[in-house]
Amino acid sequence: MKTRILIANRGEIALRVIRAVQELGFEAVAVYETPDEMSRHILTADDAIWIGDGPRCDYLNIQKMVTAAKKAKAVAIHPGYGFLAENPLFAKVCEEEGIIFIGPHSKTVADLGNKVVARHIMAEAGIPMVPGTKNLSQGRKGIDEALGFAAEHGYPVMLKATSGGGGRGIRRIDSDEEMQAQLPMARSEALAAFNDDSVYLEKLVLNPRHVEVQILADNFGKTIHLGTRDCSIQRRNQKLIEMAPSHIQNKKLLDTICDTAVKAAQAANYLNAGTVEFLIDQDDNFYFLEINTRIQVEHTVTEMITGIDIVRNQINIALGHSLPFEQEDVQIRGYAIEVRINAEDPKNDFMPEGGKKVTVYRSTGGFGVRLDGMAYQGYTVPEEYDSLLVKLTVHGYTWEETVGRLARCLNNFAIRGPKTTIPFYKNIVVEKDFISGHFDTSYIETHPFIFHYDEEASEGGKLARFIAEIHHSKENPFAK
Structure with missing residues (x-):
C-alpha cells in the first residue's frame, strides 16, 4: 500500500497539497463536510472521507480528523491553513496518536500562537519589536494598565487578541475614551473567535x-x-x-x-x-x-x-x-x-x-x-x-x-x-x-x-x- 497523507482542509489549499502529495508518489486522502460533497478537492484526491454535515464545525473537530486519518491508514496529516492549522492541541493529539503532523512541534505552535509569549522569545533573542505590553489584567486593573501604556508611548496604539491571527482581533485605539469602551468589546470578540479573551497592546506603526x-x-x-x-x-x-x-x-x-x-x-x-x-x-x-x-x-x-x-x-x-x-x-x-x-x-x-x-x-x-x-x-x-x-x-x-x-x-x-x-x-x-x-x-x-x-x-x-x-x-x- 502506498504512503497515505490526509489533508485536513478544503478548497484551493487542499487541492494544492493534494497535488504535492501525488507528485511525491503518495496517495492523498481528502475530508469533506456535506456542503462540500461536490467540491473539486474531493474529486481530485485518491480517497475522500465524509466527516459530518457541518458546516465548518467538522473541519474544526480534532477527533474527527484523527479518526479519519486512522480509517484511511494515513501516516501523516497536512493541516493547510485556517481551521486547525495553528491549533497546538491538534498538533499535540497527532503526536500522541503517532500520526505525523506536517508542521512545527505542538509546543512551537503554542508558543508562537500566543503573541505575548512570542514577543518574549524574540526579546530574549534580541529581535527588534515595537513597544508592547504583556497580557492585560482583567477588570479595572487591565484598563489602568492600558491607559498607562498609552500615556507613556502615545496614541494611536493597537489592541490585539493574544491568540489572534489572520488579521482578526485587532483594533486601533486613538484616545482614552476609546480604550475604555473598546477593551471589554475586544475581550468578548477574542473569546468568541479564539476561545481566549486575553488581549495586549502594541504601539501602532503608522502606514508601515x-x-x-x-x-x-x-x-x-x-x-x-x-x-x-x-x-x-x-x-x-x-x-x-x-x-x-x-x-x-x-x-x-x-x-x-x-x-x-x-x-x-x-x-x-x-x-x-x-x-x-x-x-x-x-x-x-x-x-x-x-x-x-x-x-x-x-x-x-x-x-x-x-x-x-x-x-x-x-x-x-x-x-x-x-x-x-x-x-x-x-x-x-x-x-x-x-x-x-x-x-x-x-x-x-x-x-x-x-x-x-x-x-x-x-x-x-x-x-x-x-x-x-x-x-x-x-x-x-x-x-x-x-x-x-x-x-x-x-x-x-x-x-x-x-x-x-x-x-x-x-x-x-x-x-x-x-x-x-x-x-x-x-x-x-x-x-x-x-x-x-x-x-x-x-x-x-x-x-x-x-x-x-x-x-x-x-x-x-x-x-x-x-x-x-x-x-x-x-x-x-x-x-x-
Missing part, C-alpha cells in the same frame, strides 16, 4: 510596509529563508495583493530582515515551513510582528521566484528528510504578484456573494501565469465558507513586465454570476503608485478611486466576447 520572510527548517539544524514578500496592500489588516520580493529598494535592509527572520526561527526552535512577519516604518526601521506556523495563502509568489516547491518540502521535512539545498542555492529570479479573486463586492465593503452560481468561467493563462482555485462554470459559491474562487499569480523578469502580465490576465479573466474582485484589481494595476511600487498599509484608504468602476460594462463585454467565441467555434468547421 508589511514585509514577510518565508522560512524552511529541517530536523538537521538547517534553517533557510526564501526571500521576502510584500503584503502591504490590505483591508482591515487582511491581505489583498501579495508580491515577491518586496519592492523596497534598500537591498541591505531586506538582507538584514532575512537574516533576522532566520535568527527568529532558530530562537523559537522552529521546524518545517513558516513565515516571519515584520513592519517597516517610514524611516526604514523594522519590527518583528509574528511568526505564522503554517503555509501561507501567498506562498505561490515565493515558489514562482525561487522555483522551490514549499509544500513538497513541508512534507519531506515532516517525513524526516533534510532540505536538499543550501542558502546560497536559493536564487531570486524576477518578480511575482498574487491577487485573491473572491466572490465579493468591493463596492459594498467586500460583502461575500455566497449562494450564487458561476454561470460563465473563462480563466486566463499564458507564459508566467499560475492559477490555484476550485471554481468552474456551474460552481455555486458556498455560503458556509470563505469566498475565494481562485488565486491568480503571475511572474515576470522585471516588475514592469509582471505588472503588465497581471493587467493582461485580469482583462482576459471572465467570471459571470457572482460579483468578484477582478474589476477592483484592474483599477489597482493601472494606478501610478502601484506601478511605481509606492504603497504601504494605508494604500486602500488613500486611493478611494480604485473602487470607481462600471462592473456591468466590464463583465458584459467579457460575456459578449465569450458567447461570440462559442458561436464562432460552432460555425467554423476548422475550430476543433
Whole structure:
C-alpha cells in the first residue's frame, strides 16, 4: 500500500497539497463536510472521507480528523491553513496518536500562537519589536494598565487578541475614551473567535510596509529563508495583493530582515515551513510582528521566484528528510504578484456573494501565469465558507513586465454570476503608485478611486466576447 497523507482542509489549499502529495508518489486522502460533497478537492484526491454535515464545525473537530486519518491508514496529516492549522492541541493529539503532523512541534505552535509569549522569545533573542505590553489584567486593573501604556508611548496604539491571527482581533485605539469602551468589546470578540479573551497592546506603526520572510527548517539544524514578500496592500489588516520580493529598494535592509527572520526561527526552535512577519516604518526601521506556523495563502509568489516547491518540502521535512539545498542555492529570479479573486463586492465593503452560481468561467493563462482555485462554470459559491474562487499569480523578469502580465490576465479573466474582485484589481494595476511600487498599509484608504468602476460594462463585454467565441467555434468547421 502506498504512503497515505490526509489533508485536513478544503478548497484551493487542499487541492494544492493534494497535488504535492501525488507528485511525491503518495496517495492523498481528502475530508469533506456535506456542503462540500461536490467540491473539486474531493474529486481530485485518491480517497475522500465524509466527516459530518457541518458546516465548518467538522473541519474544526480534532477527533474527527484523527479518526479519519486512522480509517484511511494515513501516516501523516497536512493541516493547510485556517481551521486547525495553528491549533497546538491538534498538533499535540497527532503526536500522541503517532500520526505525523506536517508542521512545527505542538509546543512551537503554542508558543508562537500566543503573541505575548512570542514577543518574549524574540526579546530574549534580541529581535527588534515595537513597544508592547504583556497580557492585560482583567477588570479595572487591565484598563489602568492600558491607559498607562498609552500615556507613556502615545496614541494611536493597537489592541490585539493574544491568540489572534489572520488579521482578526485587532483594533486601533486613538484616545482614552476609546480604550475604555473598546477593551471589554475586544475581550468578548477574542473569546468568541479564539476561545481566549486575553488581549495586549502594541504601539501602532503608522502606514508601515508589511514585509514577510518565508522560512524552511529541517530536523538537521538547517534553517533557510526564501526571500521576502510584500503584503502591504490590505483591508482591515487582511491581505489583498501579495508580491515577491518586496519592492523596497534598500537591498541591505531586506538582507538584514532575512537574516533576522532566520535568527527568529532558530530562537523559537522552529521546524518545517513558516513565515516571519515584520513592519517597516517610514524611516526604514523594522519590527518583528509574528511568526505564522503554517503555509501561507501567498506562498505561490515565493515558489514562482525561487522555483522551490514549499509544500513538497513541508512534507519531506515532516517525513524526516533534510532540505536538499543550501542558502546560497536559493536564487531570486524576477518578480511575482498574487491577487485573491473572491466572490465579493468591493463596492459594498467586500460583502461575500455566497449562494450564487458561476454561470460563465473563462480563466486566463499564458507564459508566467499560475492559477490555484476550485471554481468552474456551474460552481455555486458556498455560503458556509470563505469566498475565494481562485488565486491568480503571475511572474515576470522585471516588475514592469509582471505588472503588465497581471493587467493582461485580469482583462482576459471572465467570471459571470457572482460579483468578484477582478474589476477592483484592474483599477489597482493601472494606478501610478502601484506601478511605481509606492504603497504601504494605508494604500486602500488613500486611493478611494480604485473602487470607481462600471462592473456591468466590464463583465458584459467579457460575456459578449465569450458567447461570440462559442458561436464562432460552432460555425467554423476548422475550430476543433
